[in-house]
Amino acid sequence: MAAITDIPDIVIGRLPIYLRALNQLADSGQEITSSHELGQHLGISSAQIRKDLSHFGEFGKQGTGYKIHHLREQLKQILQVDHEWSVAIIGMGDLGRAVAHYGGFVDRGFRIVAAFDSDPAKIGMDVNGIKVMNSNHLPEEIRAHNIKIAMIAVPAQYAQGVCDTIVSAGVRAILNYAPITLVVPPKVNVQYIDPVTHLQRMTYYLTD
Amino acid sequence: MAAITDIPDIVIGRLPIYLRALNQLADSGQEITSSHELGQHLGISSAQIRKDLSHFGEFGKQGTGYKIHHLREQLKQILQVDHEWSVAIIGMGDLGRAVAHYGGFVDRGFRIVAAFDSDPAKIGMDVNGIKVMNSNHLPEEIRAHNIKIAMIAVPAQYAQGVCDTIVSAGVRAILNYAPITLVVPPKVNVQYIDPVTHLQRMTYYLTD
C-alpha cells in the first residue's frame, strides 16, 4: 500500500545531519565515503547509519561504500529538498533580520520570499532584497504565495497569536525562535530554536 | 558513592524544556502545576515528566502537584543556572550581532562578556555594550575571564579553527551556529544550531 512505511521520526531527524556531513565531505573534494567514516565524523555508529539508510533503499556498494554525490541527491529527494521551498519570516527585530540575511538557506532548499513586522517603522523596509510587509496582511500573502513553511522571530508574548494566524492561512511547518512552546493542530509541525536550552543542557555537565 | 548516578543525557536535554515551560506558567501568574498539565502543554506524557524528575529527588506533593516557583528553582540548581555564566561569542556578522543583541540570555543564566571578530572593520566596534576584540586575542581573553562557554558564529570554513583555539584556552561548552560538525576532545560538549536541519526535518512530512 503505502510506499513509505512508518519511519521513526528520530531517523528522519538524522538525515539532515547526514546530508550536512556529505556536503562537508563533497566540499573537501572527496568522492566516496563509508558508513564507518561518516560515523566517525559524526560520533555515530556505522551500524546506525546503515540501518537508517536501509529504511529508504540501498545506496551503497559492498566493498566500496557510498558515492557522496549520489547519496546526497538521494537524501535530498527523501527530505524533499531537491526543490526549493518558499518561506516566510515573521518578526524583523535583530534576530529576524539576521535570519533574513543568512545566506545558507538557498543552496539547501529554502528561499525567504516574504517578511513581516507589525512595527510601522519597519514596514516597507528592504531587508536583503525583501520588502517588509505589515503583519496584518499575513493571511492573504501566505495564501497568495502558497507558503507552507514559516519562521517565527517575534517576542514571546506574540508568538502564539502569529502562529494561530499563519496556521489558519495554511502554514504546516514552523520554525519557532521564540522561547515558548506553541500549541498547534496535529498536522502542523513545529521545531524550536532556543539557544538558551542548548546552553543549559551543557552547563549541567560543567562541574568546575 | 557518587551523589549523582549516571542520568541519561536525553533526560538532561528535557530539563531546560521543563524549565522554560515553568517560566511560561509563572509569567501567567499560576503558582501550582501538575505533571499532567505540564505534559499536555509540552506534548509529553505525565509519566515521563515524573520519571525524569525522580532522578533528582522529590519535588511534588501527592494530591496537589508542584509549586512552580519551587520546581523552577530546583531545576535551575540541577542545571547549574542558579548562577550566571560568562559567555564569549566569536564572529560578529549578522548572526553574531543578532545573538549579542538578544536579551533572553541574562535572566536564564548567561551573560555575554566578550565578542570577537577578525575583520579590522569590526574590531573596536561596540555591540550592545561589548567592545569587539581581535580574534588573535582569544586565548588570553578567554583565560583572563575564565570563560568556559562560547558561541561560534563564524563562516563554516573558519569554525573548526576557532573551535581548536578556544578549546585549548579552556572552553568546555560550545554552541556552534556554523553548519558543520566540529571535532572536539571528549571532555568538550558541543551543541548545534542550524536552522536548515530543522527545516529539512519538517519538509520530509510536507506531502502536498
Added chain:
DNA sequence: TAGATTGTTAATCGATTAACAATC
C-alpha cells in the same frame, strides 16, 4: 583472489508507559 564494506537479522540495551500504592 583477498580485502573491504554493505544491507540485514537477531540480540541487546535503554527509554517510555501503564498502573498503583502511598499520601497529601
Added chain:
DNA sequence: TAGATTGTTAATCGATTAACAATC
C-alpha cells in the same frame, strides 16, 4: 473522608548494536 496526584515498579515498546552472509 473523598479526590487527586505523586513517586516508583514492572511491563512494554522501540532503538541501537553486534555480527555476518552477500558481494563488489
